[in-house]
Amino acid sequence: MSNYTMHILICGGTGCISAESDIIADEFTKELARVGMTEEVQVLKTGCFGFCEKGPIVKVLPDSTFYVEVTPDDVEELVNEHVVKGRVVDRLLFIDPSSKETIEDSKHMDFYKKQQRVALRNCGFVDPHNIDEYIARDGYQALGQSILEMSQLEVIELMEDANLRGRGGGGFPAGLKWRFTYNNESDQKYVICNADEGDPGAFMDRSILEGDPHSVVEAMAICGYAIGADKGLVYIRAEYPLAIERLQLAIDSAREYGLLGDDIMGSGFNFDIEVKFGAGAFVCGEETALIHSMEGQRGEPTTKPPFPAESGFWGKPTCVNNVETLANVPVILLKGADWFKTIGTEKSPGTKVFALAGKINNVGLIEVPMGTTLREVIYDIGGGIKDGKEFKAVQTGGPSGGCLTAKDLDTPIDFDNLLEKGSMMGSGGMIVMDEDDCMPAVARFYLEFTQEESCGKCTPCRIGTTRLFELLDKITQGKGTMEDLELMKELSHVITDTSLCGLGQTASNPVLSTLDIFWDEYVAHVTDKKCPAGQCTALLEYKITDACTGCTLCTRVCPTDAIDGKLKELHVIDQEKCIKCGACMDRCKFKAIIRE
Amino acid sequence: MAKIKSLDELKALRDSVQNTVDVREHGDNVEDMIIVRVAMATCGIAAGAREIMNFMAHELRDQGIDNVMITQVGCMGLCYAEPTVEVTLKGEEPVVYGNVTEEKALEIIEKHIKNGTMVDGIIPSTHKSLDE
Ligand SMILES: Cc1cc2nc3c(=O)[nH]c(=O)nc-3n(C[C@H](O)[C@H](O)[C@H](O)COP(=O)(O)O)c2cc1C
Ligand code: SF4
Ligand code: SF4
Numbered sequence: 001m002s003n004y005t006m007h008i009l010i011c012g013g014t015g016c017i018s019a020e021s022d023i024i025a026d027e028f029t030k031e032l033a034r035v036g037m038t039e040e041v042q043v044l045k046t047g048c049f050g051f052c053e054k055g056p057i058v059k060v061l062p063d064s065t066f067y068v069e070v071t072p073d074d075v076e077e078l079v080n081e082h083v084v085k086g087r088v089v090d091r092l093l094f095i096d097p098s099s100k101e102t103i104e105d106s107k108h109m110d111f112y113k114k115q116q117r118v119a120l121r122n123c124g125f126v127d128p129h130n131i132d133e134y135i136a137r138d139g140y141q142a143l144g145q146s147i148l149e150m151s152q153l154e155v156i157e158l159m160e161d162a163n164l165r166g167r168g169g170g171g172f173p174a175g176l177k178w179r180f181t182y183n184n185e186s187d188q189k190y191v192i193c194n195a196d197e198g199d200p201g202a203f204m205d206r207s208i209l210e211g212d213p214h215s216v217v218e219a220m221a222i223c224g225y226a227i228g229a230d231k232g233l234v235y236i237r238a239e240y241p242l243a244i245e246r247l248q249l250a251i252d253s254a255r256e257y258g259l260l261g262d263d264i265m266g267s268g269f270n271f272d273i274e275v276k277f278g279a280g281a282f283v284c285g286e287e288t289a290l291i292h293s294m295e296g297q298r299g300e301p302t303t304k305p306p307f308p309a310e311s312g313f314w315g316k317p318t319c320v321n322n323v324e325t326l327a328n329v330p331v332i333l334l335k336g337a338d339w340f341k342t343i344g345t346e347k348s349p350g351t352k353v354f355a356l357a358g359k360i361n362n363v364g365l366i367e368v369p370m371g372t373t374l375r376e377v378i379y380d381i382g383g384g385i386k387d388g389k390e391f392k393a394v395q396t397g398g399p400s401g402g403c404l405t406a407k408d409l410d411t412p413i414d415f416d417n418l419l420e421k422g423s424m425m426g427s428g429g430m431i432v433m434d435e436d437d438c439m440p441a442v443a444r445f446y447l448e449f450t451q452e453e454s455c456g457k458c459t460p461c462r463i464g465t466t467r468l469f470e471l472l473d474k475i476t477q478g479k480g481t482m483e484d485l486e487l488m489k490e491l492s493h494v495i496t497d498t499s500l501c502g503l504g505q506t507a508s509n510p511v512l513s514t515l516d517i518f519w520d521e522y523v524a525h526v527t528d529k530k531c532p533a534g535q536c537t538a539l540l541e542y543k544i545t546d547a548c549t550g551c552t553l554c555t556r557v558c559p560t561d562a563i564d565g566k567l568k569e570l571h572v573i574d575q576e577k578c579i580k581c582g583a584c585m586d587r588c589k590f591k592a593i594i595r596e
Numbered sequence: 597m598a599k600i601k602s603l604d605e606l607k608a609l610r611d612s613v614q615n616t617v618d619v620r621e622h623g624d625n626v627e628d629m630i631i632v633r634v635a636m637a638t639c640g641i642a643a644g645a646r647e648i649m650n651f652m653a654h655e656l657r658d659q660g661i662d663n664v665m666i667t668q669v670g671c672m673g674l675c676y677a678e679p680t681v682e683v684t685l686k687g688e689e690p691v692v693y694g695n696v697t698e699e700k701a702l703e704i705i706e707k708h709i710k711n712g713t714m715v716d717g718i719i720p721s722t723h724k725s726l727d728e
Pocket of ligand 2: 283454457459461462502
């Protein structure tokens, strides 16, 4: 029996590990041994706390003291002061950016106040390496109850009642998908967990697998029981080594405990899980492409129907669910559909995990009830826009989504509202943009991505996205015409209507959405040859004003000798030679060089 | 590890490992907890504070009392009276006991923690809270 009265939790997510959280943990162990407190204080590495902006995070429980940006050098002081003397080390506390007050514990941080953790319930709370901790948190109870006390249909009905919608982006009700797969009779069925997570900037699924892998393992077994499958597969990208390691360990320990394998808990139900690796192509996240890739074929989508529920892995009925969708399943079974429906909105019950990124103060991983407004996410949780700049837009749904702007700040976020606003939920990436972001350049960025990731199977997607990218490139170079803008709209609709899979069907969304909302900005690029956000280098001009004293400093830093002028006379920049590096502007002591 | 063969076995395992995360769960509702602080500086440890803390933790667990959070603090400046144990009932001023033995600890649990009545051995507080 443990005598630990104090727990030191260190974030062991990928972000914080790269910031030395492993070394911090080792330092703690060493320092605690030095002061003879190893029996009282437990040190553990957990999953992501979400507050990645200020990582590595160290949280001390039970008092919930929340230390940010901790380095290995800070550990000695933390042990001497906090552990031994019970005194909080103020210097490492979080300072609220708006009130400028230091905040001692996580419960008083705005970042956490509006969050509700369901899918992430154990992330940053349990040691993901230790199955006992998951069991202590009622882990595998839902599996036990399902296979021993409920019929397959009872499990499916409960899931239908809860109306958990697919968190992989589509929002299709999981219960319904389970029922379809159940209805398709076969000697062999499969459960697949989609952990491909290819959206640029997204790391929700990775964090769940790193912080609470057992919730996904348990959910897959429950799904297997409900649909009549004895085999589960996780498709995970090979560039997630930490998630793979912890998931594999979770599967191994579940097997050792008899929670996977034959005759689980004496129920007669058999289930086991195998991990398969993807090479990291975005299109392989699409379920049919994913299945082909797992079968050893090219990762290309095929038409639906037949849906995987009918003919999936090796032609057998297969239920494909996303990591976050699955992470919700065990709690729903334990607490019931009615409980789940008290969270979120009527049509989108529950919560959603988002990866907040871009020009926002608190970059990180958050989980909020569906129906939370964008304003709450950006200003209350996200701490507002970086450097006090003006909020311009937020891109949701990654390369398949669109933009929301200031007028949408009070829209409750759920599947249907986002679609109505011309964006989509997607898997949960949220990229915040400020006044300095150029929207045609943003669209160009996404099209460059989709154009590269298109598998090339169908012409409209393969060639269409390339042409769209070229048009956007032309516009950001200041070489576009008004006809190009019309052409982009037309081309976008053709690509949407005629592509085979979701990648092509949604690839134009960032273009259509920005054209619609930021038309004037496109026009400025095309007719005035100006980039209002000052981002498109090709459209910028460096000029020297009358403030020039003729000191000649700038002529010496200009790499292309574009600046000419005599000592103590006004200098001029030759626009033909200027490569817009901005070196002269940084150098001028008299602020005589301007960019417009 | 023997395989878990029934739901009851799983529940039994959960109950036996429950305490691994108790401390962390307590952190979620400290406001509602009775807080017991044991002074664990060198002087306290030398006087047997660690044994007292472990004794109290085991006792509370064995009795199924789960609204108490035990933590250690540094030197309370009462070295002459170690081991010292501070008990704070919800919404009340902290009370410090000195020279706590296992017997005294038991009494504190029975009377103070369970029934809210103080027992002998209180060190009169000279300053408001020992935190400060
Ligand atoms: C191009 C493309 C990429 C996708 N990538 C992912 C992904 O990375 N992860 C994921 O769970 N679903 C992805 N999906 C959605 C899957 O096809 C599928 O709908 C989902 O895994 C079903 O799980 P859910 O119902 O639990 O969301 C992608 C779809 C498309 C068209
Ligand atoms: S739409 Fe694009 S990604 Fe999808 S199958 Fe066609 S070419 Fe491949
Ligand atoms: S550095 Fe500034 S002041 Fe000096 S010559 Fe260049 S523009 Fe004029």
